[in-house]
Amino acid sequence: MSATLKLARNDQGEPEIFRSIQGEGRAIGRPRTFVRLSGCNLHCVWCDTAYTWNWNGTPFAHERGVKFDPSAExxxxxxxDAAAQILALPSEGVVITGGExxxxxxxxxxxxxxxxARxxxxxxxxxxxxSIAPSGALCERVDLFMVSPKxxxxxxxxxxxxxxxxxxxxAQLPSAYFKFVAKTSTDIETAAAIAKRFGVPAGRVYIMPEGTTPxxxxxxxxxLIDATLAYGFSYSDRLHIHLFGQKRGV
Structure with missing residues (x-):
């Protein structure tokens, strides 16, 4: 029996598999095909994909105060089937995202x-x-991890x-880069402490502003720039938000 995936739905109710440019992190600006999974073990109050986890009847808080029906989302x-849809949208890479x-x-x-194989x-x-350790089997198959500790x-x-x-x-994977969402320079200090604790080189750390509108x-x-520069980190914008706003499938 073939494995199945739980994916988010786009605005048309179809699996959220789409082609766009990567808006964040190491590969920002590059063409990618995205696969958005449903379900998350964390519950960020500012999450812009809360429709992947903030279900009706759950106690999780969110800035927008909106809950979702999992059967609809x-x-x-x-x-x-997922592979066929992905390969029908050719690009140089696939981004597996979520959810978690x-x-x-x-x-x-x-x-x-x-x-x-194809x-x-x-x-x-x-x-x-x-927040969940990857298996060796997963690590050997992934070219780039963008790790975003909350x-x-x-x-x-x-x-x-x-x-x-x-x-x-x-932190021990050469393929892993860390991306911290920051509101203030104090958050960057916290990110620097985490990077130091786990031995993550500054060249593998990105700082990204929190925000869901241009x-x-x-x-x-x-x-955020002064502190980012002071620690030798890279800065990542959210290019897709500037281009498309907060929408699904972009």
Whole structure:
């Protein structure tokens, strides 16, 4: 029996598999095909994809105060069907995002194997909150991990969000880069302390402003630059927000 994935739905109710440019992090501006998974083990109060986890009847807080019906927002799809949809949108790489993809690691390994069998040179990028340690089988299949540990302003308990074992595994991977969402320069100091604790070189750390509108990003970004430079980190904008706004499937 073939493995299945739980994917988010786009505005048309179809699996959220789409082609766009990468808006954040190491590969910003590059053409990518995105696969958005449903389900997350963290519950960030400012999350811009809360439709992947903030279900009706759950106690999780969110700035927008909106809850979602999982039957309307999540679709199960066979790995072979997902691979066919991905390969129908050719680009140099695939971004596996969420939600939190490591929750479906086994099915994703199966998906990557199908994709690589048909497109051996396809780059595989994996976006994760870094709170769940990846298996060796997953690590050997992924070209780039973008690990985004969640700081206190996300509203998550640090004992869950900053999993020492998981972050240690990611920190030791040459393919892993760390991306911290920041509101203030104090957040960058916290990011620097985490990077130092786990031995992550400054060249593998990105600082990204929190914000889900161009106006919010423009207002917050300049105040983060001095601290970003002081620590030798890289700065990542959210290019897709500037281009498209907060929409699904872009």
């Amino acid at each position: 999540m679709v199960k799809i066979d790995v072979a 993809p490591t929750l479906q690691a086994d099915a994703l390994i199966a998906l990557i194997d199908v994709l690589r 497109a051996p040179d396809l780059l595989i990028e994996f976006e994760t909150n870094g 700081l206190a302003h996300s509203g998550n308990d640090a004992s869950v969000a900053l999993n020492e074992r998981a972050l240690s595994v990611f 106006e919010a990003l423009d207002a917050r970004g300049p105040g």
